[in-house]
Amino acid sequence: xxxxxxxxxxxxxxxxxxxxxxxxxxxxxRQDVADIIARVRAKGDAALxxxxxxFDKHRLVDDSDWRIAPEDCRAAYEAxxxxxxxxxxxxxxxxxxxxxxxxxxxxxxxxxAGVRLGARWLPVDAAGLYVPGGRAAYPSSLLMNAIPAKVAxxxxxxxxxxxxxxxxxxLVLAAAHVAGVDEVWRIGGAQAIAALAHGTERIARxxxxxxxxxxxxAEAKRQLYGVVGIDMVAGPSEILVIADADNDPDWIxxxxxxxxxxxxxSQSILISDDAAFANQVEDRIDTQSAMLATRTTAQAxxxxxxxxxxxxxxxxxxxxxxxxAAEHVELAVADPEALFAGLRHAGSVFLGRHTxxxxxxxxxxxxxxxxxxxxxxxxSGLSVLDFMKRTSFISLDPAALAAIGPAAVxxxxxxxxxxxxxxxxxxxx
Amino acid sequence: xxxxxxxxxxxxxxxxxxxxxxxxxxxxxRQDVADIIARVRAKGDAALxxxxxxFDKHRLVDDSDWRIAPEDCRAAYEAxxxxxxxxxxxxxxxxxxxxxxxxxxxxxxxxxAGVRLGARWLPVDAAGLYVPGGRAAYPSSLLMNAIPAKVAxxxxxxxxxxxxxxxxxxLVLAAAHVAGVDEVWRIGGAQAIAALAHGTERIARxxxxxxxxxxxxAEAKRQLYGVVGIDMVAGPSEILVIADADNDPDWIxxxxxxxxxxxxxSQSILISDDAAFANQVEDRIDTQSAMLATRTTAQAxxxxxxxxxxxxxxxxxxxxxxxxAAEHVELAVADPEALFAGLRHAGSVFLGRHTxxxxxxxxxxxxxxxxxxxxxxxxSGLSVLDFMKRTSFISLDPAALAAIGPAAVxxxxxxxxxxxxxxxxxxxx
Numbered sequence: 046x047x048x049x050x051x052x053x054x055x056x057x058x059x060x061x062x063x064x065x066x067x068x069x070x071x072x073x074x075r076q077d078v079a080d081i082i083a084r085v086r087a088k089g090d091a092a093l094x095x096x097x098x099x100f101d102k103h104r105l106v107d108d109s110d111w112r113i114a115p116e117d118c119r120a121a122y123e124a125x126x127x128x129x130x131x132x133x134x135x136x137x138x139x140x141x142x143x144x145x146x147x148x149x150x151x152x153x154x155x156x157x158a159g160v161r162l163g164a165r166w167l168p169v170d171a172a173g174l175y176v177p178g179g180r181a182a183y184p185s186s187l188l189m190n191a192i193p194a195k196v197a198x199x200x201x202x203x204x205x206x207x208x209x210x211x212x213x214x215x216l217v218l219a220a221a222h223v224a225g226v227d228e229v230w231r232i233g234g235a236q237a238i239a240a241l242a243h244g245t246e247r248i249a250r251x252x253x254x255x256x257x258x259x260x261x262x263a264e265a266k267r268q269l270y271g272v273v274g275i276d277m278v279a280g281p282s283e284i285l286v287i288a289d290a291d292n293d294p295d296w297i298x299x300x301x302x303x304x305x306x307x308x309x310x311s312q313s314i315l316i317s318d319d320a321a322f323a324n325q326v327e328d329r330i331d332t333q334s335a336m337l338a339t340r341t342t343a344q345a346x347x348x349x350x351x352x353x354x355x356x357x358x359x360x361x362x363x364x365x366x367x368x369x370a371a372e373h374v375e376l377a378v379a380d381p382e383a384l385f386a387g388l389r390h391a392g393s394v395f396l397g398r399h400t401x402x403x404x405x406x407x408x409x410x411x412x413x414x415x416x417x418x419x420x421x422x423x424x425s426g427l428s429v430l431d432f433m434k435r436t437s438f439i440s441l442d443p444a445a446l447a448a449i450g451p452a453a454v455x456x457x458x459x460x461x462x463x464x465x466x467x468x469x470x471x472x473x474x
Numbered sequence: 475x476x477x478x479x480x481x482x483x484x485x486x487x488x489x490x491x492x493x494x495x496x497x498x499x500x501x502x503x504r505q506d507v508a509d510i511i512a513r514v515r516a517k518g519d520a521a522l523x524x525x526x527x528x529f530d531k532h533r534l535v536d537d538s539d540w541r542i543a544p545e546d547c548r549a550a551y552e553a554x555x556x557x558x559x560x561x562x563x564x565x566x567x568x569x570x571x572x573x574x575x576x577x578x579x580x581x582x583x584x585x586x587a588g589v590r591l592g593a594r595w596l597p598v599d600a601a602g603l604y605v606p607g608g609r610a611a612y613p614s615s616l617l618m619n620a621i622p623a624k625v626a627x628x629x630x631x632x633x634x635x636x637x638x639x640x641x642x643x644x645l646v647l648a649a650a651h652v653a654g655v656d657e658v659w660r661i662g663g664a665q666a667i668a669a670l671a672h673g674t675e676r677i678a679r680x681x682x683x684x685x686x687x688x689x690x691x692a693e694a695k696r697q698l699y700g701v702v703g704i705d706m707v708a709g710p711s712e713i714l715v716i717a718d719a720d721n722d723p724d725w726i727x728x729x730x731x732x733x734x735x736x737x738x739x740s741q742s743i744l745i746s747d748d749a750a751f752a753n754q755v756e757d758r759i760d761t762q763s764a765m766l767a768t769r770t771t772a773q774a775x776x777x778x779x780x781x782x783x784x785x786x787x788x789x790x791x792x793x794x795x796x797x798x799a800a801e802h803v804e805l806a807v808a809d810p811e812a813l814f815a816g817l818r819h820a821g822s823v824f825l826g827r828h829t830x831x832x833x834x835x836x837x838x839x840x841x842x843x844x845x846x847x848x849x850x851x852x853x854s855g856l857s858v859l860d861f862m863k864r865t866s867f868i869s870l871d872p873a874a875l876a877a878i879g880p881a882a883v884x885x886x887x888x889x890x891x892x893x894x895x896x897x898x899x900x901x902x903x
Contacts, residue, residue: 129888132881139878143591152575161825162572162839167818169852183889216888252852270699271707274852278700299897306893337892385867389596396590396869399901403894404870407882410591411866423598423681423703425864435854437840438814440825441833449568452561453836459558459645460612463766464735465832468728472828 046327046351050320051361063352064368064419067280078235078264085239090246096236101178102210103231110211111247113218113229121218130219136408137188137223143410144196147429159445163438168198169274171249172432173241174226175256176217178207178233184220185406189413189427190255190276191224197432202226203251205241207233233258235265242269253432255414276427280418281310284402285371285391287362287384288326290319292377292398298329300375303403305346306339312350314369316362320355327353363387370421373402392421446472475756475780479749480790492781493797493848507664507693514668519675525665530607531639532660539640540676542647542658550647559648565837566617566652572839573625576858588874592867597627598703600678601861602670603655604685605646607636607662613649614835618842618856619684619705620653626861631655632680634670636662662687664694671698682861684843705856709847710739713831714800714820716791716813717755719748721806721827727758729804732832734775735768741779743798745791749784756782792816799850802831821850875901 049059084092094105105111122130153163172194176187187204194202204221206214208231221229230248232240238258244250254266255276266275284304288297301313317323330351334343356362363384366374370390378384381396388394392415395402406413414427441449450469457465478488513521523534534540551559582592601623605616616633623631633650635643637660650658659677661669667687673679683695684705695704713733717726730742746752759780763772785791792813795803799819807813810825817823821844824831835842843856870878879898886894 128884132884132888135878135881136885139587142585146581147593156571156839158568160838164576164840170818185885185889267696267699270696271709271847271849274849280700293900296897296900299893299900302893303891303897306891333893333896338890339892343893381869388865389599390863391865394865394867396867397871399872399875400868400870401897401901403886403891403897404875404879404882405868406894407885408878409589409868409870410585411593411868415866416863418700420700420703421863421865423863426866428864430859434819434845434850434852435857436817436820436823436850437834437844437855438823438825439829439834439838439840440810441829441838442826443828446828446833449564449837450833452564453833455557455561456565456614456836457832459561460614461767462732462735462832463768464728464731464762464772465835467762468725468732468830468832471722471725471728472830 046347046353048353050355051357060365060368067418074260074264078261078268081235082239082265082268085236085245086243093232093236093240093245096234097207097232100234101207103208105231111231113213113231115222118218118222118226118229121215122222124215125219132408133184133219133223136185137192139408139410140188140192141196144193144412144429148196149430149433149435158448159442160449161440165436165438166433167436168200168433169252170199171201171203171251172199173203173205173251173254175237175254175258175262176204176206177258177262178209182206182214182217184216185413186257187217187220188224191221191226193412193427193429194432195225197429199432201228201251203228203230203241203248205230205232205237207231207237235261238262238265238269242273255427255431257414274431276414276431277416277420277424281312282307282417283312283314283371284373284375285314285316285366285369286375286377287316287359287366288322288375288377289317289359290322291379292322294322294325294329295333296398296401297326297377298333300401301326301330301347301351302334302337302343303401304373305334305351306337306343307346309342309345309349311346312352313347314352314354314371316354316356316365318356318359323353323355359384366391370419372415372417372421373405375400375402390421392416392426475776475782477782479784480786489794489797496847503689503693507690507697510664511668511694511697514665514674515672522661522665522669522674525663526636526661529663530636532637534660540660542642542660544651547647547651547655547658550644551651553644554648561837562613562648562652565614566621568837568839569617569621570625573622573841573858577625578859578862578864587877588871589878590869594865594867595862596865597629597862598681599628600630600632600680601628602632602634602680602683604666604683604687604691605633605635606687606691607638611635611643611646613645614842615686616646616649617653620650620655622841622856622858623861624654626858628861630657630680632657632659632670632677634659634661634666636660636666664690667691667694667698671702684856684860686843703860705843705860706845706849706853710741711736711846712741712743712800713802713804714743714745714795714798715804715806716745716788716795717751717804717806718746718788718808719751720808721751723751723754723758724762725827725830726755726806727762729830730755730780731759731763731766731772731776732830733802734763734780735766735772736775738771738774738778740775741781742776743781743783743800745783745785745794747785747788752782752784788813795820799848801844801846801850802834804829804831819850821845821855
């Protein structure tokens with residue numbers, strides 16, 4: 046854990062290092078992934094079977110090896126405890142309600158020159174969602190990816206997920222049932238992304254691929270960007286908590302640990318205007334983390350990537366937060382509005398002392414797929430727009446063309462594009 | 475030029491080849507570009523000077539070698555003929571008006587559980603626009619990239635453009651003046667994209683990079699995607715014209731040539747329900763193209779990539795158009811609405827006989843930066859949203875947390891994330 050104090054002479058240099066620091070692993074996967082994509086394109090299902098046997102120890106032979114049937118997803122849902130079923134239903138309902146309000150409006154108007162101009166939004170035909178196996182197999186992520194696609198109106202929703210040694214995750218299957226997923230394929234890694242983008246004999250290609258994954262999955266999405274649409278390049282997760290001394294240090298410690306327990310590369314940062322409070326939080330982190338089932342991860346993350354920054358007043362926190370452009374920002378103060386007004390770059394903001402970040406991970410409604418690694422400077426959380434596209438349209442009658450056509454002719458000629466000019470000029474005669 | 479008739483036995487196979495065909499060049503630039511990016515990161519301005527001397531034959535020494543001053547842009551604008559100045563002004567005014575309507579609305583509501591949920595849109599701090607040198611140095615592209623950024627509210631707008639042997643394009647400078655560009659740097663290629671993304675001593679980094687370019691520029695944008703936001707992966711341009719026999723074949727020929735004259739890799743496709751009309755269009759293309767100053771390019775494009783498809787009735791054109799998902803679609807028929815209703819995938823649609831695609835390139839208002847190469851299946855034209863990002867926010871009071879918190883606790887526990895559960899549970903006590 047690193048401690049910085051804004052009045053220290055070395056603060057600016059240390060903070061700049063923090064902002065510019067990368068926590069991404071430098072594993073060189075580019076060539077591996079290129080090879081896997083080429084092989085899936087060339088050999089289709091045979092390549093998928095080969096990679097799945099090798100990497101996931103799962104043999105793809107019969108239909109049931111390849112796919113998990115909708116009835117199995119329904120059965121997994123029905124086998125949940127009532128509490129968990131209700132929780133999943135509540136989460137789905139709230140996520141759907143929030144995302145429904147994101148549906149964009151079409152445009153269709155005629156301006157004073159008589160030119161009809163518009164824009165029409167439509168969903169993509171098919172979307173593919175990657176659901177990791179192992180530690181990061183979160184049903185909540187499935188809901189957060191699938192529900193915006195459903196709300197957008199996507200007709201075909203495909204999940205790919207590795208089932209190591211054949212083992213499935215009942216909670217993920219239950220979430221697939223709740224979200225109305227159409228197909229669940231038991232494949233993972235770069236080969237699954239390649240199958241979604243290019244299609245194979247069994248798996249029809251999709252138009253957009255979203256969802257989290259390891260370095261191979263992320264690199265496959267990057268390489269296939271343009272063949273399909275993708276959500277974003279995701280890196281390790283982070284939280285920034287801005288808290289004054291009137292908070293319960295136990296609450297703030299838990300919030301910081303909730304990020305730290307995700308992954309050793311996760312980053313938790315506290316900014317406080319009270320050094321004594323920061324010390325209390327640090328103590329509570331030590332105490333709480335020792336009791337967590339996830340302590341190995343949480344302690345490694347906090348030790349290697351945790352940061353505490355002491356400022357003179359919380360006004361100083363806002364420009365620092367903007368430079369960090371964190372995925373999650375908690376404003377644990379009495380008047381969060383004042384700080385929020387100055388915050389320009391953040392994935393999602395949690396206002397006030399009773400809004401722990403974890404409610405946003407599950408049930409609040411906004412998407413938990415958010416820009417990481419300072420990308421909140423230029424990108425947004427997942428939304429229905431990631432599963433839709435806009436077609437603009439233009440309609441002119443002879444009068445409208447007479448009004449604006451001559452300017453098009455002049456510009457086309459100036460750009461040295463005579464056929465452009467003629468296509469307009471001929472219609473002006 | 476390829477001619478397909480829907481009733482031919484080989485039609486489906488030939489059409490599938492057309493849909494799956496790639497016109498992108500296969501130049502292997504990946505390693506070159508990776509080297510250039512690494513060198514610009516390591517050496518900054520010195521690397522830019524070195525590459526610019528080598529590739530653009532332009533020496534970067536004094537400030538005026540590096541930058542084109544705002545006064546020079548203003549002077550270029552004032553030196554234009556009044557006609558051209560008016561045309562540029564009209565284009566800018568109409569583009570601005572169309573894009574202003576794209577500004578997204580913020581959200582801030584409290585739902586029945588007492589949970590306050592919202593989303594706030596803000597512009598990125600700085601945007602970089604690539605403007606190619608040479609043949610493709612189009613002032614209209616500068617307007618189409620810069621104006622949405624300005625409308626979005628971007629504070630700092632940076633243009634990079636190669637000035638081969640020191641030569642500048644007055645029309646591009648004039649457009650930079652009209653669009654209110656803040657900085658114009660005389661650099662190009664992958665090195666310019668690297669400078670925008672990572673910053674150098676002279677050039678402060680930006681948050682989003684847009685604009686067309688050659689294979690090196692496109693690959694640099696792809697490699698730096700995630701370090702900065704980018705607009706899209708652009709490929710060769712295309713037009714699909716759906717026309718019945720009641721059109722003037724000269725008009726349709728000019729429309730097809732207006733695409734063909736851009737680049738030998740451009741593609742012009744005609745779908746008609748009348749074989750005799752298609753023959754007339756072909757004749758007119760031969761006659762018109764021979765007289766164009768751009769004939770070398772236009773004839774090569776039409777010869778290598780041009781397609782004429784004869785269908786039995788125009789209803790058959792719609793599913794074919796959806797599979798092609800073309801950048802530009804003209805519906806040159808008496809009732810374009812009927813066809814437009816079934817069109818799902820297209821970048822921009824031009825309705826009726828008096829709406830040549832070229833009006834959309836310059837003055838109609840919608841953006842002319844559009845998805846190419848079938849990417850209209852999943853992506854949209856450039857808009858103000860490419861220069862903005864959305865921050866979601868959540869605020870709970872104790873009662874709201876009591877209403878939805880227990881479900882978050884149940885899901886966090888089921889996912890094996892105890893610190894997530896505790897951060898909520900502690901506040902429920």
